[in-house]
Amino acid sequence: MTNIVEPGNQHETDVVIIGAGPCGLFQVFELGLLDMKAHLIDNLDKIGGQCAELYPDKNLYDIPSRPAITGQELTDDLIKQADPFEPTYHLNQLTSKIDVQEDHIQVTTNLDTVIKCKSLVIAAVPENFLFLMWKILKIKIFFILLKKEQTLKEKKFSSRAVATPL
């Protein structure tokens, strides 16, 4: 039985997984093999990430051992595979705060669900993460161009220095 709980309560678990898409769901299975219990948080109102939200009826042809499987069938199978490890799902909630303490991590959602855990798995690529990556990339490009300009200037300067005595 899939355990979807109401928002706004306090919980304690081994691992919090942000994102209940295919990667988050399979994490439950892998962690379960290590005897670790997991709580999953997802912004969507359903389990399954992109597969369930964007293309539940579309066939996938690149899943090992499955010649064809729809997005929803894959989701249902992943939920079934995770179920024996009794995951707890917090849906319709955005992770809003991650507070890393010395002996635990506290994850809070925008609906005031608070989960204390030992480890955190981020199985999601939030938009602001992509934005941050883009910013880092832009800064890197700036420094590469700056370095190139400096090298060019140095080259010009040294050739002039060589040219002067002549």
Ligand SMILES: Cc1cc2nc3c(=O)[nH]c(=O)nc-3n(C[C@H](O)[C@H](O)[C@H](O)COP(=O)(O)OP(=O)(O)OC[C@H]3O[C@@H](n4cnc5c(N)ncnc54)[C@H](O)[C@@H]3O)c2cc1C
């Ligand atoms: C139209 C389409 C067709 C595709 N077809 C294929 C295919 O044929 N074969 C294939 O292998 N792949 C396909 N893909 C890609 C595949 O769907 C993704 O690679 C896969 O869904 C990634 O799984 P995931 O668990 O990493 O992330 P996702 O499925 O994106 O799940 C991440 C979850 O995290 C949640 N989340 C994000 N940020 C937060 C937050 N701050 N708090 C709470 N929750 C959050 C999101 O709501 C989401 O549900 C397709 C994708 C699309 C869009």
